[in-house]
Amino acid sequence: xxxxxxxxxxxxxxxxxxxxxxxxxxxxxxxxxxxxxxxxxxxxxxxxxxxxxxxxxxxxxxxxxxxxxxxxxx
Numbered sequence: 001x002x003x004x005x006x007x008x009x010x011x012x013x014x015x016x017x018x019x020x021x022x023x024x025x026x027x028x029x030x031x032x033x034x035x036x037x038x039x040x041x042x043x044x045x046x047x048x049x050x051x052x053x054x055x056x057x058x059x060x061x062x063x064x065x066x067x068x069x070x071x072x073x074x
Contacts, residue, residue, distance in 0.1 A: 021039050021043060024036065025039075025043070
C-alpha cells in the first residue's frame with residue numbers, strides 16, 4: 001500500500017523564482033556549497049523590501065535593548 005505525498009497548500013501560488021531560490025538555500029544548507037551571487041542578491045533585496053514595509057507599517061520597535069537592561073539591572 002503506497003501513500004501519496006501530502007499536498008502543499010497554495011503550492012501553485014508560489015512563484016517559480018521563489019521556489020528556485022528556496023531550493024538553492026536548502027541545497028546550501030545540506031551540501032555547504034555557496035549560494036549563487038544572483039540568488040543571494042535576490043534574497044537580500046526581498047528581505048530589505050519586507051523590512052521596509054514592516055518599518056513603514058509599525059515603525060521601529062526598540063524592545064531588545066530595554067528588555068536586556070531590565071533583565072541585567074534586576
